[in-house]
Amino acid sequence: MSIVACLKWVSHPGEPHDERFSGMSPADQSALEFALRQAEQLGRDVTAITVGPSGADKVLRDALACGATHAIRIDAPTTAAGADVATAIASHIAGAEWVWCGDYSLDRGAGSVPAFIAAHLLAEQALGVIAAELHDGSVHATRRLDGGRRELLEVHAPAVVSVEGATARLRRAGLHSLRTANNASIDVVPATTPMHRAEFMVRPYRPRARELAAPPGDSPLDRLRVLTDAATSSAARGEKVTLAPADAAERIMRALRDWGYLTP
Amino acid sequence: MSQPDVDVVVVGGGPAGSCAAIVAARAGLSVVLLERGPFPGSKNMYGGVVYPRILDELIPNWWEEAPIQRWVTRRSTMMLTDTQALTVDFRSEAWGKPPYNGATAFRPDWDHWLAGYAEAAGAQLLTDTTVVGLIRDAKGAVVGVRTDRPDGDLTARVVIACDGVNSFLAKEAGLYEHADAKHFTLGVKETLSLPKEVIDERFAVRDRHGVDIEILGGTGKVNGGGFLYTGLDTLAVGVVLKLPKLAAQQQRPEQLVAGLKAHPAIAPLVQGAELKEYSAHLIPEAGLTMMPKMTTSGMLVAGDAAALCLAAGIWLEGVNFAMASGMYAGEAAVEAVHAGDVSENGLRGYQRRLSDTFVLKDHRKLRRAPELVLSDRVQHLYPGMIANVAERMFHVDNPHPKPGVRRILAQERKKAGVRRRDLLRDGWTGFRSFG
Structure with missing residues (x-):
């Protein structure tokens, strides 16, 4: 088992559960597409895995129709906590080199499962990725930061990558693959x-x-001007420092304490 | 021809398609049911009444599990002018208990439920798959369909086209001579939300009992009609509009629906309701006049695709014809596959079944009704004339004595500008159709 796509069977947010309106989220579809592309590039198989009741077979059959080679469903309610879901998944994909997930599920949206899986597998992680480039032994991932900035990561196997829904468009399953997958x-x-x-x-x-x-x-x-800081120029509000990471972290903590966000 | 992928491919997961798939799959044929939406019923615009008696043959005691909204126990026919309304109202408690008569239903529920039976019978349901054309052999016989999926050709011994009104497959097969806009109406519907208790009170029903109101008039200068149906906690209100008239009058359908909702006889029924959905759909209304050839070598057409929709004023039915034609298409396909002859001749059992049953018998009997009901006189002259007669009959104008009905009729006919011979001719046509 080298490439895994973790998929979740979800309903439309805010709607009562109805199998007609349930399926893979766009983020999970992107994850599956990356897994399939990487498998083609590296010549590996893709395992699709989900946690849920029998209705969740639908997302696995969709994955099989698109090209996944193996499907595993861990039989459990969809209401299970994210940490438990990650533990269950990790126990079945030990040895996976690449694990692709959607950045967060449509129904709960905590986005914690990929991070928990990475912790269990002692794998590198790139979470909330907005663009990914596949290379032979690595993935170059781009993450969104505040202020329009981007973080560029190079991750190596074993790694967990969670992607946003717009990063890739899932290929359309062929008719005969669809029939076989059923x-x-x-x-x-x-x-x-x-x-x-x-x-x-x-x-x-x-x-x-x-x-x-x-x-x-x-x-x-x-008093309103003082409260809103409206009369101060923005340049005077900030502080530009160049510090080593540990010192920078300490400086941030001190600032948060000074501003009253953290207790001393 | 090499071995086909399946015995039967059914195009369209509506009532016709699912019934065809149930019959063929239960007979042991390999069946694929193709649906272009994400699930059967997902794209349906439907606000009508289902008459599922024909399902007795397929699903015994279907009423115990069918996803209906309300059983229709009140049936009203309403004639509207701008300020008047004349209603013939009938109710029967017998229609509110097994084996029932008609029911209001949401097609996303109904079609999904029916397709479940097709899958249970062994048919393979493939959704999100659009059929884009037919596959033919060297002799021109239909031997499969082409879908929009990669590797999307699917060969079959028999193709059953249930792809709805304006069927591209029937047209591609050359089964329709020509499409004429005058054969179609545009159905426009609003789904309105109201609490169940309010609906029960306004329409004088209880429990799961419901009302079906068919309306003549109320569509301004556009020929057509209106309808109002009760769901459990919704109302379906809308109009059916003759296409050429709609185009000629340059009116927007939603304006006509708004006009109907504002009519003094309708407004109190829909007051305070919240709009949940607006939709529109073509309806094949010309009956026998527009029906295509039902069979060609390797292919059958059923349901709306075959223009099997009865819009005859008193009777407005389509889903029952769709389910029946689907069943008969399935039976004919089974017969042909078992006989090893899927040529047009081998599939002739379909036409025979349609002709021998209510499907074509009703359409033949009522072949003149759609044209009569949508004619200018019935649409624009008679409602006013009849409503005026009723108003004068029930108007108490003492100290003047009551006038005789014959005299009122004669006066109102002249006032409406209706010639006696036209009235007699329309009466005779109506009698031959409905009598």
Whole structure:
């Protein structure tokens, strides 16, 4: 097993579960496409794997129709927590060189499963990738950073790469492949590790209120200017430093403490 | 011909296609059912009433599991002018219990359910696959279909085209002589949301009982008609418009739907409802006049693709004809494959079955009805004339004594500009059709 595509059977967000409206997310489709391209380039097989009930066979059959050679379904409810899903997947793909995932699922969207899998496999990781170039022994991945900046990564096997939905368009399955995939066998295996139900956050995260002194200023307008920092030029707000990574991290932590985001 | 990929390929996962696939697969043939949407029923625009009696032959006690919205126990025919409405209203409790009569249904549910039976019978359902053409042998016989997928040719002994109104496959096979816009209407529908209790109260029904209102008039100067059906917690309201008239009047269909909803007889029924969906679809309304040749060597046509839709004013049916024609196409295909003769002659059992049953018998009997119902007199003169007669009959104008009905009729006929001989001719045509 060298190349793996992790796929999730999901419904449209906000809709009650209905198999007619369920399938692979665009991000998972991109992941599968990269896995298939890499397999063609390296001459390897692709294993498609999912965690879910029998309805989830649909995404595996779609993957088989597109060119995956092997399909595994870990029989478990779709409500399992991301860490447990990753543990279950990792236990079945030990030895995988390349693992391709969608960046996050449509229904929960935490994007944690790829990172957990990488941790289990002791693999390199490139998560939330917006562009990927396949090379013989590596993948050059581009990640989005704040302020329009990009991070360029070169990852080597074993590695987990999670991609956004727009990175690749899944090839259209041939008619006869589709027919064959409909009757292909799928390995259904039990989850060998405990699967806990995911705890969903039912409201947006709100940080605790902090007590702040009133801003200086005689008039409401003056105080508003201080609060919004509207009169200060943007150049004066920032601080440009050149530091070693460890010192830079310490500087960031100090700034966060100074600004009150972290307790001393 | 070398060994084909399958015995039967059915194009279109609607009621006709699924019934054809059920019959052929149950007979042991290898069947592929091709559907261009992501699931059968996914792209249907349908707001009508299903009369599934024909399913008794395929799915015993189908009503115990069919995904219906409401069983129609009230059937109304309404005639509208701008300010008047005359309604003939019938209700029967018998239609609200097994074996039932008609039901309102959402086709995404209905078609999905029916296709499940085709799969259970052994047919292979392939979705997201569009058939783009026919494959023919050297003699011109149809031997398969070409799809939009890579490696997308699929050969079969028999192709059953159930690809809906405006069937490209039937046209490509040369089964339609020519398409004429006057044979089609445009059905336009809004799905409106209302709480079930409100619908029950407004339409005087309970539980799963529902109402089917067919409307003559209410479409302005465009010939056509209207409809209003009750779903469980939705209403389907819309109009059916004759295409040439719609084009000539330069009116937009949604304006006509809005006009119908604003009519004094309809507005209280839809008041406060939230628009959930708007859709439009062509309907083959000309009945026998526009039907194609049903069979060619290696291919059969069923359902809307074969223009099997009855729009005869009192009766508005299509899904039952689709299911029946699909069944008969499946049976004919089985017969031909077992006999080893899928030529046009070998498939003639299809035409025989259609002719011997209600499918073509109803269409023959009502062949003059669509033209009559959509004629200018029935559309624009008679509703006003009849409504005025009713108004004068029920209007109490003391101290004047009540006028006689014959006198009112004569006066209103003259006022409407209806010639006596036209009235008699239309009455005779109506009597021959509906009598």
